[in-house]
Amino acid sequence: MIEQIRGGVCAPAGFLCGSASAGIKNPEATREDVAIILSEVKASVAATFTTNKVKAAPVLISMEHLAAGDVRAVVLNSGNANACTGAVGKKDARQMAAIVAEAHDLSPEQVLICSTGRIGVPLPMDRVEKGLKKIRLKDKGSLKCAKAIMTSDTYPKEISCRVETANGVFHIGGIAKGAGMIDPNMATMLCVITTDAVVPQGALQRALRASVEDSFNRITIDGDMSTNDTVIALANGASGVRPTQAELIEALNAVGQTLAREIVLDGEGVTKFVEIELSGAASASDARLAAEAIANSTLVKCAWAGGDPNWGRIMDALGYCGADLREDKVDIDYDDQALVRGGLVASTPWKKVRAVAAKKEFKISVRLGLGKFSHTVWTTDLTEEYVRLNLGE
Amino acid sequence: MIEQIRGGVCAPAGFLCGSASAGIKNPEATREDVAIILSEVKASVAATFTTNKVKAAPVLISMEHLAAGDVRAVVLNSGNANACTGAVGKKDARQMAAIVAEAHDLSPEQVLICSTGRIGVPLPMDRVEKGLKKIRLKDKGSLKCAKAIMTSDTYPKEISCRVETANGVFHIGGIAKGAGMIDPNMATMLCVITTDAVVPQGALQRALRASVEDSFNRITIDGDMSTNDTVIALANGASGVRPTQAELIEALNAVGQTLAREIVLDGEGVTKFVEIELSGAASASDARLAAEAIANSTLVKCAWAGGDPNWGRIMDALGYCGADLREDKVDIDYDDQALVRGGLVASTPWKKVRAVAAKKEFKISVRLGLGKFSHTVWTTDLTEEYVRLNLGE
Numbered sequence: 001m002i003e004q005i006r007g008g009v010c011a012p013a014g015f016l017c018g019s020a021s022a023g024i025k026n027p028e029a030t031r032e033d034v035a036i037i038l039s040e041v042k043a044s045v046a047a048t049f050t051t052n053k054v055k056a057a058p059v060l061i062s063m064e065h066l067a068a069g070d071v072r073a074v075v076l077n078s079g080n081a082n083a084c085t086g087a088v089g090k091k092d093a094r095q096m097a098a099i100v101a102e103a104h105d106l107s108p109e110q111v112l113i114c115s116t117g118r119i120g121v122p123l124p125m126d127r128v129e130k131g132l133k134k135i136r137l138k139d140k141g142s143l144k145c146a147k148a149i150m151t152s153d154t155y156p157k158e159i160s161c162r163v164e165t166a167n168g169v170f171h172i173g174g175i176a177k178g179a180g181m182i183d184p185n186m187a188t189m190l191c192v193i194t195t196d197a198v199v200p201q202g203a204l205q206r207a208l209r210a211s212v213e214d215s216f217n218r219i220t221i222d223g224d225m226s227t228n229d230t231v232i233a234l235a236n237g238a239s240g241v242r243p244t245q246a247e248l249i250e251a252l253n254a255v256g257q258t259l260a261r262e263i264v265l266d267g268e269g270v271t272k273f274v275e276i277e278l279s280g281a282a283s284a285s286d287a288r289l290a291a292e293a294i295a296n297s298t299l300v301k302c303a304w305a306g307g308d309p310n311w312g313r314i315m316d317a318l319g320y321c322g323a324d325l326r327e328d329k330v331d332i333d334y335d336d337q338a339l340v341r342g343g344l345v346a347s348t349p350w351k352k353v354r355a356v357a358a359k360k361e362f363k364i365s366v367r368l369g370l371g372k373f374s375h376t377v378w379t380t381d382l383t384e385e386y387v388r389l390n391l392g393e
Numbered sequence: 394m395i396e397q398i399r400g401g402v403c404a405p406a407g408f409l410c411g412s413a414s415a416g417i418k419n420p421e422a423t424r425e426d427v428a429i430i431l432s433e434v435k436a437s438v439a440a441t442f443t444t445n446k447v448k449a450a451p452v453l454i455s456m457e458h459l460a461a462g463d464v465r466a467v468v469l470n471s472g473n474a475n476a477c478t479g480a481v482g483k484k485d486a487r488q489m490a491a492i493v494a495e496a497h498d499l500s501p502e503q504v505l506i507c508s509t510g511r512i513g514v515p516l517p518m519d520r521v522e523k524g525l526k527k528i529r530l531k532d533k534g535s536l537k538c539a540k541a542i543m544t545s546d547t548y549p550k551e552i553s554c555r556v557e558t559a560n561g562v563f564h565i566g567g568i569a570k571g572a573g574m575i576d577p578n579m580a581t582m583l584c585v586i587t588t589d590a591v592v593p594q595g596a597l598q599r600a601l602r603a604s605v606e607d608s609f610n611r612i613t614i615d616g617d618m619s620t621n622d623t624v625i626a627l628a629n630g631a632s633g634v635r636p637t638q639a640e641l642i643e644a645l646n647a648v649g650q651t652l653a654r655e656i657v658l659d660g661e662g663v664t665k666f667v668e669i670e671l672s673g674a675a676s677a678s679d680a681r682l683a684a685e686a687i688a689n690s691t692l693v694k695c696a697w698a699g700g701d702p703n704w705g706r707i708m709d710a711l712g713y714c715g716a717d718l719r720e721d722k723v724d725i726d727y728d729d730q731a732l733v734r735g736g737l738v739a740s741t742p743w744k745k746v747r748a749v750a751a752k753k754e755f756k757i758s759v760r761l762g763l764g765k766f767s768h769t770v771w772t773t774d775l776t777e778e779y780v781r782l783n784l785g786e
Contacts, residue, residue, distance in 0.1 A: 054712030054720050054736075084708050086721065086737050119705040120738045227709055298691060298775070299783055306784025312512040315477050316620055319447030327447050328479065343447075344479050345513045382691070384777040390692055391699025 001164040002254045008142025011160030011173040012196035014040045014238035017141050019148040022131020024079030024124060025117060034131040035145035036100055037192050038073040043236040045071035046205040047112065048212050050229035056188075057082045057089030058113035059228060061097065068109040069201065074192050074232055075100045076114040076149050077128065078177070081188060083119040083227040092123045099132050114230050116151055116177060116188040146175035149190055152389070153178040157262045163197075163251045168241040170197040172251045176259040178266050188228035189216060189263060193255055198242035199235040207248045208233045215256030218378045219264055220295045231256075264378050269385030272304050275363040279374035286323035287375035290368065293321030301382035309334050309357035311345065314366070329369035335362050394557040395647045401535025404553030404566040405589035407433045407631035410534050412541040415524020417472030417517060418510060427524040428538035429493055430585050431466040436629040438464035439598040440505065441605050443622035449581075450475045450482030451489075451506035452621060458490065461502040462594065467585050467625055468493045469507040470521065471542050471570070474581060476512040476620040485516045492525050507623050509544055509570060509581040539568035542583055545782070546571040550655045556590075556644045561634035563590040565644045569652040571659050581621035582609060582656060586648055589632035592641060600641045601626045608649030611771045612657055613688045624649070657771050662778030665697050668756040672767035679716035680768035683761065686714030694775035702727050702750035704738065707759070722762035728755050 009017055019035040047066050049059050065071060075096050082089045097111035115123075146156035160173030176191035199207070212231055233252070243251065265273055276294055281287035294300055297317040303310035311332055318325055332340035334356040338348045356362050402410055412428040440459050442452050458464060468489050475482045490504035508516070539549035553566030569584035592600070605624055626645070636644065658666055669687055674680035687693055690710040696703035704725055711718055725733035727749040731741050749755045 052709065052712035053718040054708050084705060084720070084736060084738070086735075119708075227712060298779075302780050302783035305780065308784065312477060315447050315512075316445065319445035319620060325446040327477070342479075343477060345477070382780060384780045386691075387695050387698065387775060387777045387780055390695035391701065 002251060003162045005160050005162045007140070007160045007173055008146065008158040009037050009173045009175055009192060009194045010139050010142045012171040012194045012236070012238065014196055014236045015194045016040060016137035016139055017145050018135040018137040019141065019144045020131050020134040022077065022127045024077055024127060027127060032144060032148040033078045034128065034135065035076045035148040036073060036132070036135050036137060037145065037194065038104060038137055039234050039236040041236050041238060043072060043234045044199050044201040044204045045232070045234055046201070046208040047230065047232045048209060050226055052227050054084065054227045056115060056228040057085055057093040058115040059230060061090060061093040062112040062230065065097065065109045065112055070110055071112055071234065072106050072110040073100055073104060074112045074114060075132065076190065078149050078151050079117040080115060080121060080123050081117050081119045081228050082115040082123050085120065085122050088122050092125050095125060096128060096132070099129050103133060104137070112232055114190045116149060116190055116228055119227065142173065142175060149175070149177045151177060152268055153266055155266060157259050159255055159258045161251065161254050163243070163247065165241065165243050165247050167243070168239065170195060170239040170241040170243060172197070172255055174255040174259055176263060178263040188226040190228070191216065191231045191259055193231070193233040193252065195233070195235045195251065196237065196239035197235050197248065198237040198240065199248060203245060203248070204233055204235050207245060207252055210249050211252035211256050214253055215260040218376055219260050220292055220377050220379050261378065264380055267380050268389045269383040270380040271360070271383055272381040273361040274304060274379050274381070275376060276379065277363060277365045277374065277376050279365070280368040280370055281373040282324040282371040284373045284375070287373040289321045290318055290323040290366065291375045291377045293317040294366065295377045295379035298382055301380070304357065304381035305383045307354065307358045309339060309353045311340050315343070324370055325368065326370060331367040331369065333365040395644060396555045398553050398555045400533070400553045400566055401539065401551040402430050402566045402568055402585060402587045403532050403535050405564040405587045405629070405631065407589055407629045408587045409433060409530035409532055410538050411528040411530045412534065412537045413524050413527040415470065415520050417470055417520060420520060425537060425541040426471045427521065427528065428469045428541040429466060429525070429528050429530060430538065430587065431497060431530055432627050432629040434629050434631060436465060436627045437592050437594040437597045438625070438627055439594070439601040440623065440625045441602060443619055445620050447477065447620045449508060449621040450478055450486040451508040452623060454483060454486040454490065455505040455623065458502045458505055463503055464505055464627065465499050465503040466493055466497065467505045467507060468525065469542050469583065471544050472510040473508060473514060473516050474510050474512045474621050475508040475516050478513065478515050481515050485518050488518060489521060489525070492522050496526060497530070505625055507583045509542060509583055509621055512620065535566065535568060542568070542570045544570060545661055546659055548659060550652050552648055552651045554644065554647050556636070556640065558634060558636050558640050560636070561632065563588060563632040563634040563636060565590070565648050567648040567652055569656060571656040581619040583621070584609065584624040584652055586624070586626040586645065588626070588628045588644065589630065590628050590641060591630040591633065591635035592628040596638060596641070597626055597628050600638060600645055603642050604645035604649050607646060608653040611769055612653050613685055613770050613772050654771065657773055660773050661782045662776040663773040664753070664776055665774040666754040667697060667772050667774070668769060669772065670756060670758045670767065670769045672758070673761040673763055674766040675717040675764040677766045677768070680766040682714045683711055683716040683759070684768045684770045686710040687759065688770045688772035691775055694773070697750065697774035698776045700747065700751040702732060702746045704733050708736070717763055718761065719763060724760040724762065726758040
C-alpha cells in the first residue's frame with residue numbers, strides 16, 4: 001500500500017538536504033539557487049540522463065562519477081545550465097562536486113551534479129562556491145530545495161510516500177523541476193528521488209530505467225529535449241526493508257508519475273493535459289513514433305488550445321510519422337467518445353466530442369489495428385502564451 | 394536567359410485555363426473555387442505527390458491517371474480537400490475528372506485532380522459539377538485560377554518566364570497555393586506548372602523531381618505534411634524548342650523557387666523568412682535531419698519571432714536530431730556574423746548578431762565539420778498569430 005506523506009527527499013530515513021542563495025543569475029538576488037541532497041550512509045545510486053548529443057558539463061561529469069559507483073550526494077543549481085561551455089564547463093562541474101565533497105567529508109566522485117538555466121555562459125564559480133558553503137544540511141527543507149532549482153516553473157514540485165510491503169515499511173521521496181523552456185535559453189528537467197529501501201545498485205538502475213519509461217519519458221511538451229535532463233535515485237537501505245522489484249517500480253512510479261504529471265501541468269502557457277494512448281501498432285518503435293507525432297504536431301496542439309477535437313490533423317500526423325499505417329483501420333476516441341472509426345469520422349454527435357476537448361484534461365485513444373504494440377505519452381496544448389514566453393530576449 | 398513575363402500558366406503557347414464559383418464551402422458564396430488548366434495539344438506530364446501515408450482521394454486517383462501516361466488537363470478546387478473520405482471520396486475524385494473530360498473531349502484518365510480545404514467531409518458533387526460546367530476555357534485568366542485555389546493564402550501566387558536558349562525561346566508558368574494550415578483542418582500545397590518546351594515525359598519527370606527538391610521540398614513551416622500536397626508539370630512542346638536538361642531544370646527552378654518562397658512568406662502569422670544552410674554533415678540524411686530539426690523546433694522558431702539569435706536552442710536541436718555530431722566542431726553564422734565557433738559562443742558583439750535576427754529575412758549557416766553533405770531549408774518563425782489562426786473551430 002502506498003500512502004502520501006510529508007517530507008519530500010527527507011521523508012526516507014538517513015537523508016539530509018539544504019539550500020542557499022548564490023546569486024548565480026543575478027548577484028543582487030536573494031532567491032535560493034543552490035541545493036544539496038545527501039545520504040548519511042552509503043547508498044545505491046541510479047541515474048538516467050538526456051540522450052541529446054549536446055550534453056551539458058554536469059551531465060558528462062555525473063556520468064563519470066556514476067560509473068565510479070559510490071555516490072552519496074547530489075548538488076544542484078538553477079540560473080545557469082553549464083551547457084555549451086567547453087573545457088571550462090567541465091572544470092567547473094568537477095569543482096562543484098569537489099566543494100561539496102570537501103564540506104561533507106566525501107570524495108568528489110561521490111557527488112553528482114545537476115545544473116539548469118542559461119546556457120553558453122560559464123558559471124560564476126566564486127559565487128557558486130560561497131553559496132554552496134553557506135548550506136547547512138538538515139533532515140528537512142526538501143520543499144526549499146525544490147524551490148531553489150526552479151527556473152520557469154510556477155510552483156515547486158515535491159512528493160513523498162510511505163510504502164507498506166509484506167516485509168515492512170519503507171519511504172520514498174522526490175523533487176523535480178519542469179521541462180519548461182524560457183528566456184534566454186532552454187532549461188531542463190531535473191529530478192532527484194531518495195528512498196530508504198534496501199536495493200542493490202543493479203536492481204535500482206533497472207527499476208529506475210523502467211519507471212522513467214512510464215513517467216518522465218512519457219512527457220513531451222514541445223519535442224525539444226534538453227542538454228541537461230537528469231533523473232537520479234539514491235537508495236540508502238536505512239529502513240532495513242528490501243522490496244521486491246515490482247514493489248520498487250511501483251514506488252518509483254508513484255513518485256515519478258506524480259512529478260512528471262506536475263511538470264506537464266506546469267509547462268509554459270499550458271491550458272490542457274492530454275494523454276495519448278497509442279495502441280495496435282506494428283512495432284514498439286511505430287507506437288512511439290505515432291504517439292509522439294500526434295503530441296508534437298503544432299497543428300494538433302493549437303487545435304486543443306482552441307478546444308477543437310480536430311481528427312484530420314491527427315490522421316495527418318499519423319500519415320507522416322513514418323509508422324506503418326492503414327488509413328481504413330484507424331480508430332480514435334476522445335475519452336469515451338468515438339471520433340474516428342475505420343479512418344472515417346464516427347457518428348458521435350459533434351458536441352459530445354467537443355465537450356471532451358473543452359475539458360482541462362482528457363485522453364485520446366488511437367488504435368492503429370495493425371499489431372500489439374502500444375505507447376503512452378503525456379502532452380499539452382500549444383498556446384499564444386507559450387509563444388510569448390519563448391520569444392527570447 | 395530567363396526573364397519574367399505576364400500570363401501565368403497561359404504564358405506558354407497552347408495552354409488554356411478557366412475558373413468559376415461552385416460554392417463548395419458555402420453554397421451562398423460567390424468566391425471562385427474551381428479551376429481547370431488544359432493543354433490544347435498532347436503534352437508530357439510529370440508530378441510529385443505528398444509522401445504522407447494518409448493520401449487524399451484526388452492524390453490517389455491522380456497517381457492512377459499519371460500512370461496511364463497521357464494527361465492533358467488538371468482540375469482543381471478549394472473549400473474541400475476530399476481527404477479521409479474513403480470510397481465515396483475516390484468515386485467523387487473520379488467523377489471530377491469525368492466531368493472535365495466530357496466537357497473538353499478528353500478521357501477521364503487525361504485529367505489530374507487537386508483538392509484543398511476541409512477534410513473528412515464528402516464533396517458536394519452536385520455543386521462541384523455545376524461549377525465545373527460553368528467554366529469557359531481561355532488563353533488567359535491564370536491569376537483568377539490562382540485565386541480560386543486559395544485557402545488561407547492572403548494573395549494569389551503566380552509567375553511566368555520567357556526562357557532564351559541556344560536553340561530558341563520557350564515559356565514556362567505556374568500557379569500555387571500555400572502550405573498554410575487553417576480552420577477547420579489542414580490545407581495543402583498545390584502547384585501546377587506549364588511549359589511549351591519540347592520535353593519527353595521521362596526527362597520531365599526527372600527534371601521536376603530535381604527541381605522540387607530545391608524548391609517545394611525545402612519549405613518547412615510547421616513540420617506537418619499535408620495529405621494533398623501535389624506539384625504537376627505539363628510540357629506541350631508548342632514552342633518547338635527542346636531545352637537541355639540543365640536549361641529545363643533552371644527554368645523549373647525559376648518558377649518553383651519563386652512560388653515556394655512566396656508560400657513561405659505568406660505562411661500563417663509569419664514575420665520572418667529564414668534560410669538554413671546546413672553543411673559539413675556526415676551523410677545526406679544527417680544534413681536533412683539537422684536542418685529540419687532546427688527549422689521545426691518550436692523553441693528556435695519562437696526565438697526568431699522575438700528577434701533573438703538563440704544559439705543554445707539551435708545547439709540543442711542539433712543534439713537531439715539524431716545526426717552525427719561533435720559539439721566542439723559546430724560553427725554557426727547569422728548572415729555574415731559568426732555566432733558559434735567550435736561549439737562555443739563567438740566573440741562577435743551580440744548587437745551585431747541581434748541586428749541580423751531582427752531583419753525580416755536572414756540566413757543561418759550551420760557547419761557540422763564532419764563531412765561533405767549539405768541541405769538547405771526555408772522556414773519561418775512561430776508567432777502568437779500562428780497559434781491564433783490554428784485554434785480550430
